[in-house]
Structures are given as structure tokens and as C-alpha cells.
Amino acid sequence: MLIRFLGAAGEVTGSNYLLESENSRYLIDCGIFQGENEEKNEAPFDFSPSSIKAVILTHSHLDHSGRIPKLVKEGFKGKIFATLPTIELCEILWFDTVKLMREEVERINRKNQRAGRPPVKALYDEEDVEATLKLFEPVPYDEVVSLEDIKFRLRDSSHILGSASVEVWNKDTKVVFSGDIGQWEGVMEGTPATIEQADYVVIESTYGDRVHKTLEQTREEFTRIIQSAISENGKVLIPSFVVDRAQRIIYEIRLLEERHILSNRIPVYFDSPMGKKVTEVYRKYNNLLSSELQRYYLNSRDPFDIENLKYLSSVEESKRINDIDTGIIIAGSGMCTGGRILHHIKHSIWKENTHIIFVGYQAQGTLGRRIVDGARNINVMGEEIAVRAKIHTINGFSSHADQKDLLKWAEGFQSNPVFIITHGEMTSSQALSQLFRIKGYQTLIPTRGQSIDLLKKEISEVKPVPSIDWNSLLSELEAQISSIKERVTGSSDLEKFSLLKAVSIILREINEK
Ligand SMILES: [Zn+2]
Ligand SMILES: [Zn+2]
Known part of the structure; x- marks a missing residue:
């Protein structure tokens, strides 16, 4: 069995691994590149889409799922295996992506027309998404599925609703793809499944060089920021992924209100055309959430519903809050690469009493990353704007495991597998690799385009540990x-x-x- 690393190798986004057995080819994830490498989304695939037997999808995040409709548009006809929540979330995310892409293409083509350049086309459209949705085959967690010459099983990775690690068997070899792994005792999805056996493990390393603050510290930090923004009569902007992170933030605000730290008169806006639908999927599959959250449902309460929360679906509703003085605004996209958060940033980032809280990973090359890195001036939708707002980063709400939790997950393996480290910036992947090597594990960091033959164990065995003085x-x-x-x-x-x-x-x- 051969793996080719075609994305998320030496970088975080664009997850795409090609698995080649003797007779068939499979894909694990087929996501979009975000930030620096965005132009790669347009490039032709490194394989013929019609030659792929099936796609196994770890979760709905676009950097894992976002190029699947392009794959179908270009000839893929096989099945796409994923959990039910992943399928429902993909449907919401893909249709939204089509809408955003169309707006972007129209904007570019107006310019192109004036400049006498030929028009550009979107990556895919509604029809492609419809065709793609038909290929989905739901798979529950923990059930072995047999395909032609491989078997696979999805395990709960507790990263977002429906997210999975994938165990794949081919002949005598077993490889595990971690997918994105959640925090060890995640507030939203609980603890990732422990997998004990594998010959090779492809593991993510988004936060391979970082340890998140504790839950308590994170909550204190969040409380402090919200309180000072309110006392300054300012706005709190929270650029957030619409899936999982936004629901988490709403839950955290709910906790503040329950403890009477935050008045339930402060308005909270979830400004996203997808917000309501995504939260609905979370409600529907609440049996997959952590026991902390399930307790709410058992008591006929909803952890994602607070009195002062308003979902803003239309652009008009969104524009209406431009002029409010104080309030908490949660909007996408999480890395400020597009979406409604841009309007809010444009309207408020130049004000000193605005607080912006980044609660997720910011890829290199994105506006979010520039703001986090301390840019004094930014360009938002063609306008130069001064950054005077207070900028905060809270990683503790992340749906990604930190270094310590990645190690914990890796320590679950009892079979001394080779760890192939992906889905991280180089410094992160290297830090995780160094830590694993200190622990006596074998590691590899593949580069994009590299293939690894899993049948031949090319890497020499680790020498036994000598007696230690x-x-x-x-x-x-x-x-x-x-x-x-x-x-x-x-x-x-x-x-x-x-x-x-x-x-x-x-x-x-x-x-x-
Ligand atoms: Zn993810
Ligand atoms: Zn990811």
C-alpha cells in the first residue's frame, strides 16, 4: 500500500491523501487550501478523478472536504463515506461556499470585463454540489466497512460533530489517519477514541508546538476581555468557524450568564447565513456531544440557546448592527478570509474600544494572521484601515488537541507504529516530531507530493533503550x-x-x- 501526500503536508490546509493498494485507489479527504496556497485549488488534481474508487472523509471542515465537488465535477463517480453529521454539515458548508465563490467570481469578472480580460469560472456550482451529495454513503462510528481490497473503520476523533479518525487495513498492514483530533477532555465532543494498533499513523500537528491554557485560565481570560469591552461600551468581534467554534462560544457566553457574570441584556449576534442550520445539526445529533452538554438536553434545556442571542441570516439584518455601540458579534470566516466578519472589522477595528478575540487557528497569508501578528494597518475590501482595536488570541477554545493531547492520543498505540506527521506548519510538525523521538517513537514529516510505501518498512527500527544512569x-x-x-x-x-x-x-x- 502506498500513500501519496497531496495536501496538508508541511502545511495545515488542503488535506488530501491518496491511498494506493495493488488494484485500487482511494482518497482520504479532499480539502481546499486556505491562505498562502489558495491558487492550488484551481490546479488540476495530481491524479485522474475517475480513477479513484472511493473517498473516505474525516470531517466536514472545508480544508478536508472543500474540493470534493470539484472532484465530482471532474469525473469522480465512486462513493463518499462519512458519518451522518459530516454529510449534513457538508451540505450546508458547500452550498454556502458556492454562494461565496459566485460573488467573488462576479466581482473579478466585472474587473476583467473592464480590462478586456477573459472571464474566470468558479471552482464548482450548485449542480456539482447536488451531484456530490448523491454519492454520500453514511457510515456509523466503530463499524468495519469492507471495500474491494481494503477495510476501514471510523472512530470518533472529538474534533467537531461527526469528526473521525480512520483505521485502514490492507493485507497485513494497518494505517490510521488521525483526521483532526480534539482536545482530550473537550467541552463539546468529549475525549477522542483511543486506537491501540497500527503499523503507521498519519497524525495532524496543528498545535504540535503549543500547549493550550487550562480550561479555567481560558474561561477567566474570556471573561476578563468581555467585561472590559462592556465597561468600555465597545463591541466584541469574534471571527469564528461557523461549525463547532461558534456553538462553543455561545455555550461559554451561556455559562457566563448562568453565573451572573454577564448580563443577559448584552446582545449577542451570530451573524451567519449558515449559523442557524449548523446549530440545528448539533441539536439533532446531541447524543454525540460531551456528557456535559448532553445533561442540558436531558433536562430539556438547550446549551446553544440564550435569551439575548439573535441569529442574523440576511445581509440587511447584518448591516443593521453596524451602528450598535456594544454587543458580542460572532461571524465567519474564522480566518477573516471572507464572509460577514470583514464588514464588522471594517466598521470597528479602527475604534479603540473594540475588542477582537481570535479563537481559532490563523493560517499564514490570511487577514486574521496579519491582525494577530500585529499589523498596524490592514486592507479590508479595498480600503486601508488602521488597527486600533485590542486584539486577543484565545487558543483554549480550540477544537484541536495541543501538543500534550496529541502525545496522549499517540501514547494510546501499543504497537510502536511509525508516526507520519502532517497538517501543521513546519515548526509545529518538527516540534511534535522531536517530542515523539524523545519518547522513542519513529517519525517522518512528508513533503507535498511525497509517496511512502507502507508495505516495506523502510525506516530502521528504533534501537532498544540502554540502561540509564x-x-x-x-x-x-x-x-x-x-x-x-x-x-x-x-x-x-x-x-x-x-x-x-x-x-x-x-x-x-x-x-x-
Ligand atoms: Zn478540522
Ligand atoms: Zn483540519
Whole structure:
């Protein structure tokens, strides 16, 4: 069995792995590139779409699902396997994508026409989405599905509703694709399934170099920001993915109101044409949510419903809140690459009493990343705007595991697999790889386009651990650390920082044991 890494290799977005057995070809995910590499979405696939037997989809996020309608448009006729919530969320996200793409294409073509250039076309349209939806085949978690020469099984990865890791068997080899992995004790979806056996594990590394703050710290931080914005009579803008993160934020606001920290008179707006529908899917499949959230439903209450929450579907409704003084606005897109958040940023980022809270990963090359990185001026929809708002980043609400949780998930494997690290910026993937190697695991970081033959174990086995002289090892470490402390660490030491951080995590773990 051969895997070709065609996206999310050395980068976060564009997940796309081609799995080739002796007789057939399968895809694990087929997502869009976001940020820097966006132009790759237009490029032809590196394979013939009609040669693919089936697609196994880990979850609905567009960086995993967004190019599937293009695949169908270009000749793919096989089945697309996914969980039911994933299918329903894809339907909502894809139709919204078509709408956004059409608006963008119309804008470009008006320019092109004036400049005498030929018109451009959208990646796909409604008809392609309709045709794609017909190919879906729902698969429940934990059930083995046999295809021609492989078997696969979806396991709950607790990243968003319906998200899955995929176990694939072919002959004597087993490979696991982590998909995106959620936090270990996630507030929304609980804890990811532990998988014990694999020869190879393709693992994401979005936050491979970072440890999130604790839930308590995260909630305190969120409370503090909201309180100061309200006291300054300002707006709180929360650019957010419409699936999962937005529902999480609404739930967190609900908790603040339950504890009387936040008045339920402060208006909260979920400004998205998809918002209501997505939240509806969460309600429908609430049996897949964490026990904390299920408890609400058992008591006939809804964790995603608060009195002062307004869903804004139409553009007119959205425009009407431009002039409000104070309130919390949740809007997409999460990385400010488009969507209604742009209007709100344009209207409010130049005001000092505006607070913008980033609650998700910001890919390189996106407007969100530029703001987070401290840009003083930004260009929003063709207009130069000064950044005077207070900018905050809260990673603790992330639906992604941090370094510590990725390690926990990896430690579930009892078979000493090779970890193939993907879906992360290079520094993240490398930090995770270093940590795994310290733990004695074999790792690989593939580059885009690289193939790995899973039948031949090309990587040499890890040597058995020699007996350890703890005392001399620790005193050597102490000596090294005090010499580092003596000098000011310059930028040349930056690359070692992630390794040091990894070491400190391991030391803390040893201590706790
Ligand atoms: Zn995801
Ligand atoms: Zn992802």
C-alpha cells in the first residue's frame, strides 16, 4: 500500500491523501487550501478523478472536504463515506461556499470585463454540489466497512460533530489517519477514541508546538476581555468557524450568564447565513456531544440557546448592527478570509474600544494572521484601515488537541507504529516530531507530493533503550540549563525553543508520576 501526500503536508490546509493498494485507489479527504496556497485549488488534481474508487472523509471542515465537488465535477463517480453529521454539515458548508465563490467570481469578472480580460469560472456550482451529495454513503462510528481490497473503520476523533479518525487495513498492514483530533477532555465532543494498533499513523500537528491554557485560565481570560469591552461600551468581534467554534462560544457566553457574570441584556449576534442550520445539526445529533452538554438536553434545556442571542441570516439584518455601540458579534470566516466578519472589522477595528478575540487557528497569508501578528494597518475590501482595536488570541477554545493531547492520543498505540506527521506548519510538525523521538517513537514529516510505501518498512527500527544512569544524566542537564540561563538567549536559539519546551513537558510528566 502506498500513500501519496497531496495536501496538508508541511502545511495545515488542503488535506488530501491518496491511498494506493495493488488494484485500487482511494482518497482520504479532499480539502481546499486556505491562505498562502489558495491558487492550488484551481490546479488540476495530481491524479485522474475517475480513477479513484472511493473517498473516505474525516470531517466536514472545508480544508478536508472543500474540493470534493470539484472532484465530482471532474469525473469522480465512486462513493463518499462519512458519518451522518459530516454529510449534513457538508451540505450546508458547500452550498454556502458556492454562494461565496459566485460573488467573488462576479466581482473579478466585472474587473476583467473592464480590462478586456477573459472571464474566470468558479471552482464548482450548485449542480456539482447536488451531484456530490448523491454519492454520500453514511457510515456509523466503530463499524468495519469492507471495500474491494481494503477495510476501514471510523472512530470518533472529538474534533467537531461527526469528526473521525480512520483505521485502514490492507493485507497485513494497518494505517490510521488521525483526521483532526480534539482536545482530550473537550467541552463539546468529549475525549477522542483511543486506537491501540497500527503499523503507521498519519497524525495532524496543528498545535504540535503549543500547549493550550487550562480550561479555567481560558474561561477567566474570556471573561476578563468581555467585561472590559462592556465597561468600555465597545463591541466584541469574534471571527469564528461557523461549525463547532461558534456553538462553543455561545455555550461559554451561556455559562457566563448562568453565573451572573454577564448580563443577559448584552446582545449577542451570530451573524451567519449558515449559523442557524449548523446549530440545528448539533441539536439533532446531541447524543454525540460531551456528557456535559448532553445533561442540558436531558433536562430539556438547550446549551446553544440564550435569551439575548439573535441569529442574523440576511445581509440587511447584518448591516443593521453596524451602528450598535456594544454587543458580542460572532461571524465567519474564522480566518477573516471572507464572509460577514470583514464588514464588522471594517466598521470597528479602527475604534479603540473594540475588542477582537481570535479563537481559532490563523493560517499564514490570511487577514486574521496579519491582525494577530500585529499589523498596524490592514486592507479590508479595498480600503486601508488602521488597527486600533485590542486584539486577543484565545487558543483554549480550540477544537484541536495541543501538543500534550496529541502525545496522549499517540501514547494510546501499543504497537510502536511509525508516526507520519502532517497538517501543521513546519515548526509545529518538527516540534511534535522531536517530542515523539524523545519518547522513542519513529517519525517522518512528508513533503507535498511525497509517496511512502507502507508495505516495506523502510525506516530502521528504533534501537532498544540502554540502561540509564539517571544521576549523571540529570546533573548534565542541570549544568546545561544553568549555562543557558547565564546568557541572554538570542534569536539563533529560537529553533531550539520548541525542543526545550518538549523536554520541560516530559520532565513535568515524570515529576507528576
Ligand atoms: Zn478540522
Ligand atoms: Zn483540519
